[in-house]
Amino acid sequence: MAKIGINIATGSLQKEEIIVGIDLGTTNSLIAIIHPETKQAVALKEHNTSSLVPSIVHFNENARLNDTVGQGNVTVGEAAKQYLITEPQNTIFSAKRLMGKSYNDIKNHSSFFTYKIINDNTESLVKVQVGNKFYSPIDLSSFILKELKQRAEHILKTPVNKAVVTVPAYFNDAQRQATRDAGKLAGLDVLRIVNEPTAASLAYGIGLSKEDHKTIAVYDLGGGTFDISILKISNGIFEVLSTNGDTYLGGDDLDNAIVKFWLQQLSINEDELKNDQMFSQAIRLKAEEAKKHLSFNEEFNGELHYSSPKGRGWEGALKISKSEFENLVQPFIEKTIICCKNALKDASLTTKDIEVIVMVGGSTRVPYVKKTISDFFGKEVNDSMNPEEVVALGAALQADILAGNNKEFLLLDITPLSLGIETRGGLMDILIPRNSKIPTKASRQYTTQVNGQSGIKISVYQGERDLVKDNRKLAEFNLTNIPGMPAGLPKVEISFLINADGILVVKAKELRSGVEQSID
Structure with missing residues (x-):
């Protein structure tokens, strides 16, 4: 006898698997799906409540003292807000601002955080101390993602194991990898990491007819990050032309x-x-x-x-x-204007070429922000969509595309920052320039500098400066066991592969001997 599942929450036939879209935000986070009946992207929420889950994590005494975090020892969201003032040292907010950062990156802003950030005088990623325990931003973000997962499962009455998660377009490789790891800790298989402005453009452009050809700017000013992306929408293809931003501005x-x-x-x-x-x-x-x-x-x-x-x-x-x-805020908004100018320059466009300015992020509700951006582009901004929900809705649409339910649209995204390796003299040799379409691959051959050299140290950097000391180091590894040869004879091919998530895989191979090493 054949069996069918019916979702009692929606009254519709239950699909085998739901892929959700998640906006993991600095201030608020939310989760969205494509409604099985209307086929529209909707943000999930309990009856008569908000779709927004405050990105706040509180640890009670058991969680602070014990080695394991048990059920009920950690409170996330609206229920955690009450502890912001009464227990500031145990209540974590704006954890997204710490993603992929070292203490040196945030030391000038340390007074803003009311909880203890460990200063270990190294370039290693920051940790937060709560009681006797230490948490990375990955751990903290995983608690928020777990709360979103449980919320969705409660509303949909079905397991949720797969997700598309958004990140700021200007997130570097370490920050993207950290977001993916947080999803894994929360029990989610993160199928795709999508740039927030790109997701927002999808939510905006899904209603356009195939005949529409638009060049749009997505201005995304959230609680802790800023992005500007320039896109061309044509025949159902969403092509990112350039992106710029600041991962510590919001x-x-x-x-x-x-x-x-x-x-x-x-x-x-x-x-x-x-x-x-x-x-x-x-x-x-x-x-x-x-x-x-x-x-x-x-x-x-x-x-x-x-x-x-x-x-x-x-x-x-x-x-x-x-x-x-x-x-007071004029200098901060002026920083976003500089980013807008850089994005336009990279796309070889002027403000006159931009037909629509889509406003994204809760901070764009500030009238001064709207007016400044409207004056810069010389036209009214489009704030018709809920700026706090639009990214999650776009993520749900991308999830629907990955599930094979929507074959009419295609996203062509880019990498926001140049990627390269350190060469002699501390110079940055770029293999993949910023604004390259992803996924993409690039290779280049190098050789040894001294006779009989048996190994090469490969240091991978991300950034736009000529000297590696001014860029961000992503990884370092050694290609060893190169057979002894005269200097200049070995052929070492270094390959960079950026996948659709914008995450980098590096391979090094000595072509004469076949010795190889990789890191991701």
């Missing part, structure tokens, strides 16, 4: 600007934030409230009533006008 920086403004007004030293985490978190949350309030009002008048367990307290008014706020 709404958090706008909040921080307000905090510094208030500290100056109140004659409070910034060191007070480091010494009193509860006060730091309380004033940061007030700044976020002010930012949102000023999107609809000319002035923010708030009060902060604060007393710490150590007996210190502070009570008073916090004020800021819309014009003051705009002056």
Whole structure:
């Protein structure tokens, strides 16, 4: 007898497997699917709740003391927000800003974080200390992904094991690999890593007819990252022409600007934030409230009533006008304009060539951001789609394409940063230039410098500077057991392969002897 499955949540026939789209954000994260009946991308949410899950992780006492993190010891999302002020040292926010970063990358911003980031004086990736335990940003992100997975399984009444996860277009190789690893820890098979602006363009362009030919700019200003991508949409093909951005620029920086403004007004030293985490978190949350309030009002008048367990307290008014706020954030928005100019230059286009500007990310709700971008491009911006959901919806559409359900659309993405190796004199020899279509492969031959040399050290870098010391080191390995030959005789072929996720695999082979080594 034949059996069929019916999903009682949607009332439709249950497919064997659902591939979800996930936007793992700095401030909020969410999960989306293609609805089996309407075939439309929808963000999943419980009845009468928000689709947004705050990217906040709280560890209770058991999690802080024990070696294992058990069920119920970690709280994620809305339920974790209440601990931001009462237990700032145990409540992690904006973990995405730490992805693929060393302490040296974020030391100038350390006062922003109210939890303990380990300074080990090395270039190794950062870790966060909570109680007796240490967590990497991969671990922290995996808790958020696990929460999204469980939320989807509860709503859909079916297991969820496969996902498309989005990342900022300007994420480097280490950050992309970290995102994939976080998915694996959460029990998800990450089928594809998709750039956030590309996903957003898919959500925007899916409604266009095949006859439409558009050149669009996707301006994506989130909680912690910024991307600008220029795309050409034609005959169902979404081709990324160029991308630019800053992986440490977002709404958090706008909040921080307000905090510094208030500290100056109140004659409070910034060191007070480091010494009193509860006060730091309380004033940061007030700044976020002010930012949102000023999107609809000319002035923010708030009060902060604060007393710490150590007996210190502070009570008073916090004020800021819309014009003051705009002056504070102008330098940050100007940075995004520079990125826009670079992206246009790389695509060999001018602002007049851009037909549509799609606004993505919660920080684009700020009127000053919209006006500045509109003035730069010389036309009104398109903010018709929910800027906080559009990336997840695009990820769900890409998941549908991977599942073979949608064969009408094709994504042609690019790598955001040049990739190369270190050569003599500390120079960067680029094998794959930035804005190359992916997947892609490039090879180049090198040789030895001294007689009888039996090995070559291969150092892989990502970046645009001529000297490797100014770029980011991704990996280093040794090709050994090269047979003894005169200098210049061995032929060492180094191959770079970037897959569809934008993740790099490097191979080195001595062609005369067949000795080879690879790393990914």
